[in-house]
Amino acid sequence: MEEKILLSHGSGGKQTNNLISDLFIRYFDNEIISEMNDSAQLMLSSNKIAFTTDSFVVNPIFFKGGDIGKLAVYGTVNDLAVSGAKPLYLSSAFIIEEGFSIEKLESIVKSMATAAKEAGVKIVAGDTKVVEKGGVDGVFINTSGIGTIYENTHIKVDNAKVDDVVIVNGTLGDHGAVIMCERNGIGIDGELLSDCAALNSLVDSILEVCPHIHVLRDATRGGVAAVLNEIADSSGVSIELEESSIPVREEVKGVCELLGLDPLYIANEGKICCFVPREYAEQVITQMKKHPLGSEAAIIGKVVESEAHKVYLKTIIGGKRIVDMPSGIQLPRIC
Amino acid sequence: MEEKILLSHGSGGKQTNNLISDLFIRYFDNEIISEMNDSAQLMLSSNKIAFTTDSFVVNPIFFKGGDIGKLAVYGTVNDLAVSGAKPLYLSSAFIIEEGFSIEKLESIVKSMATAAKEAGVKIVAGDTKVVEKGGVDGVFINTSGIGTIYENTHIKVDNAKVDDVVIVNGTLGDHGAVIMCERNGIGIDGELLSDCAALNSLVDSILEVCPHIHVLRDATRGGVAAVLNEIADSSGVSIELEESSIPVREEVKGVCELLGLDPLYIANEGKICCFVPREYAEQVITQMKKHPLGSEAAIIGKVVESEAHKVYLKTIIGGKRIVDMPSGIQLPRIC
Structure with a gap:
């Protein structure tokens, strides 16, 4: 028994x-x-x-x-x-x-x-x-x-500065997509896994090359959209994302299309949004890529001056739309 | 709405x-x-x-x-x-x-x-x-x-010594009895309230007169019985309680009789068991009684040498019985 x-x-x-x-x-x-x-x-x-x-x-x-x-x-x-x-x-x-x-x-x-x-x-x-x-x-x-x-770091949610570069350490939406598939009984081709991982060694390694990181946030509930909106709001800046640079797995894109979701709003459990001064961007990306949790790191956008304190997305077809703070029911019990 | x-x-x-x-x-x-x-x-x-x-x-x-x-x-x-x-x-x-x-x-x-x-x-x-x-x-x-x-204190669960005196700061079982009454729809005469309270200022005041306290435990889930058994077991000693010295409100005695419970096993949320060297007992009791949360403080027993590492109760009618570690379902969702 x-x-x-x-x-x-x-x-x-x-x-x-x-x-x-x-x-x-x-x-x-x-x-x-x-x-x-x-x-x-x-x-x-x-x-x-x-x-x-x-x-x-x-x-x-x-x-x-x-x-x-x-x-x-x-x-x-x-x-x-x-x-x-x-x-x-x-x-x-x-x-x-x-x-x-x-x-x-x-x-x-x-x-x-x-x-x-x-x-x-x-x-x-x-x-x-x-x-x-x-x-x-x-x-x-x-x-x-x-x-x-750590001494000599000043990482705060309200510390994003105009001209900072926004870096993520890999593909977005993996965790949320896996949970949605399991909950809705959706089978997908390929081996899509939750990205859940401990990010401390990755953070350590990028702090080594760039102690001047302005903001770091892990993009969990509400996805990158929620995190970036909070940062824009707290720091009094706007953020401009390049859709074409945002890394999303094909499987996740598929699940999103099926369920009518946007990868920017889906929870990750092993992804950080990292705001660094432009002059350190190259070093941080290079360092991230050396780490197993950063091999698909990418610059996805930048901080711009604007009264609006919004997050914008420059779409692949050349448009520009607001990525709003998520509202309403997203994905309950995602974490 | x-x-x-x-x-x-x-x-x-x-x-x-x-x-x-x-x-x-x-x-x-x-x-x-x-x-x-x-x-x-x-x-x-x-x-x-x-x-x-x-x-x-x-x-x-x-x-x-x-x-x-x-x-x-x-x-x-x-x-x-x-x-x-x-x-x-x-x-x-x-x-x-x-x-x-x-x-x-x-x-x-x-x-x-x-x-x-x-x-x-x-x-x-x-x-x-x-x-x-x-x-x-x-x-x-x-x-x-x-x-x-705090510096210079050595309060640990395995630090009870033979001849230590066991002190509680007031009546036992108040919290558990209140919860049981509410759950079972039992009305009682008088104003029985949960004893839930912050004990830090009381602890501070007794540490002032006796930094040499050996063990302190708050007697929550499982009541004084659970706490004392843990202490006896960890410290490798036995504990002898005097039933006649254990402070229990009349209302709590009544609830216990009605529901077939023993006040020693009922949760408290504002009571500590305090083990002090015999020579400090008087001072600690006096100090406790000055504090609003210790006005009914009492010496309820002492630590004795014994291979058994048990808790005994000397009953009012002169018998002696083992107060065992609580087992089975006590009072679920008491805290």
């Missing part, structure tokens, strides 16, 4: 402790979480830190190229990395539906452990709640994260 | 941004969260920190003496405080059901803001996810927290 999560696994008693020891501590395996204190005790190398949180409710839990656990680790690692911080420590808090398969839970925890190792972070604090059947759909995970901020 | 949460409030676009500005940033109101970067940028006074996380799924969301928001702030503040840390910064991540009342959400956020102010912490990072109707029951909140660890 398949082992399942029971309400008692969340009661704070014997079964909770067993689940914590046999699963979480076993896989996350580090000296800090093993102490099982109410808080993780950490000694940082600096007292200038970045702190972030994200909950993950993706549906389906397992998808091509990843799962909710991987996403939960990478998502928080990336939020730290794009803040110019070195990701160090993560917490992980599970809300699990009564009756959820322990085998599936184990596979998620294992995946988190692998992702954390790969990203060079430790999962040091946790929490487990179990909710009665129907009170939550499967499993939701929150990760919060801490990193130390 | 009552305003309700829509899926678009969680899409990362316009509606998400409006919700963040109009609700979260408005109430949490501090210069760090207002920056709206991917991570909060914090400058700490020390690089020795405590880091903790907790998800809150309490049902009902509003109860006598508190609500899920208050609980979410105090719970994480308390986890930091009992680790010998000064709570400083919190994150708050909401998972909200489509159709949830915005008025109720506002009241929860307001309550969190008040609780944070009272506890002297800032809510600096956040996340909002919206899940389709039926995908989550109402609203769940995760808070993670950071604090700086």
